[in-house]
Amino acid sequence: DAGITQSPRHKVTETGTPVTLRCHQTENHRYMYWYRQDPGHGLRLIHYSYGVKDTDKGEVSDGYSVSRSKTEDFLLTLESATSSQTSVYFCAISESKVTDINYGYTFGSGTRLTVV
Amino acid sequence: EDKVVQSPLSLVVHEGDTVTLNCSYEVTNFRSLLWYKQEKKAPTFLFMLTSSGIEKKSGRLSSILDKKELSSILNITATQTGDSAIYLCAVNNAGNMLTFGGGTRLMVKP
DSSP states (O other): OTTEEEEOSEEEEOTTOOEEEEEEESSOOSEEEEEEEETTTEEEEEEEEEETTEEEEOTTOTTEEEEEEETTEEEEEESSOOGGGOEEEEEEEESSOGGGSTTOOEEOOOEEEEEO | OOEEEEEOSEEEEETTOOEEEEEEEEOTTOOEEEEEEESSSSEEEEEEEETTBOEEEETTEEEEEETTTTEEEEEEOSOOGGGOEEEEEEEEOSSSOEEEOOOEEEEEEO
C-alpha cells in the first residue's frame, strides 16, 4: 500500500536461523504494528511500537523481537525460526489512537514466510 | 482477554444475493469496532462504528453495531464477484490495540 512497504515479500528459511522482516513507512505515523495471519486465527498482534525505541509485546510475542530506531522503520526478528512461525506477516501503521481517526490502520502488503 | 468471534467461517453465494456477516465481541473498555476487506493482500478499511456512530453505509455495504448484544453485522446487498474476499472484524479497546476475529471468507459465484 502507498506509504508503507514490507520486505522481503517472500522468504523461505531453515529452522533455527534468524530472520529479520522490515517495515518501512513514509507517512511519519507514530504507531507501528506487526501481525501474523494464519488460517482460522485472523490477525494476531506480535509487537507494536508507539514511538522511536518504544515498543511493547502483543499476544503472540514469544520467539519474536522488534526494534525501532527511526520513525520510518520497524523491524521484526525471529531469533531462531521454527516451523510454527510459518505465516503471513503484516505490518500496519496508524497516525494516532484508532478511536481518534476514522480509518483504522493502514496495512502493508505482507511478507509470506516459510520455515522448512 | 479480549475476544472477537466471526461467523460464519465461510460462505458461498451467487451474484445478486444478499449476505449478512456476524461479529461478536468481549472486550474490556470498548471504544470502536472496525470492518476490513481482505482480497489477495493487505486488509483495507471499510467502516468504523462507535457509540456515537452505530450504523454506517457505503453503496451496497452497510454495518450496524449493537452495543447491547456486543455484536455487529455487515450486510452486502446485490453481491458481485468482486465482493469475494475475507472480511475481518476488529475491536479497539481503551488502548490503541485492535483485536481481530478469525474472518469470514466470502465467495460470490457468477
